[in-house]
Amino acid sequence: MRSKNFIFLFLYLFCFCKSNQKICEGENCRNGKFQVQYENGDRFDGEFLEDIKQGSGIYRYANGDVFEGNYQFGYKEGLGVYSFANGDKFIGLYSKGKRQGLGKYIYSDGLVLEGYWENNQLQGQAKIINAKGSLVVEGIWKDNRWMGITPTPASASTNTVEVSNPE
DSSP states (O other), X not given: OHHHHHHHHHHHHHHHHHHTSOSSOGGGOOOEEEEEEOTTXXXXXXXXXXXXXXXXXXEEOTTSOEEEEEEETTEEEEEEEEEOTTSOEEEXXXXXXXXXXXXXXXXXXXXXXXXXXXXXXXXXEEEEEOTTSOEEEEEEEETTEEEESSOOOGGGOOOBOOOOOOO
């Protein structure tokens, strides 16, 4: 019985160690801070670990959008600022490349949509504030739709908010 456990442990450690080997080999492996120009016209200026975006960086999209923030395993992660070419801006938390957590979507005209984001969608308690700082509306949101003061079925509400999605 002990030999079976030992063999299992050995195989597990072998597979685990093998999966943690370097992802890239040779001169083409970026480690540290680099500026990269992609074929589609996008540019990234930031940190890499084994040729994957890891750490802080600025990603400039060919369409004029810019993301400045942190990356983990190639995804936007943690606090970041996404500026859209149309003048809109999102300031908030990201997880695995998507808006996830508290954030503010600031429209180019100064209107602010503030609340909790889940999978790039505004969810739960949120509010809209005008450019002068006055509260316009506050209530419950589901999938970028204002549900009202209390939740109602999604089919009953046609009040939608247009939020740019970088994906």
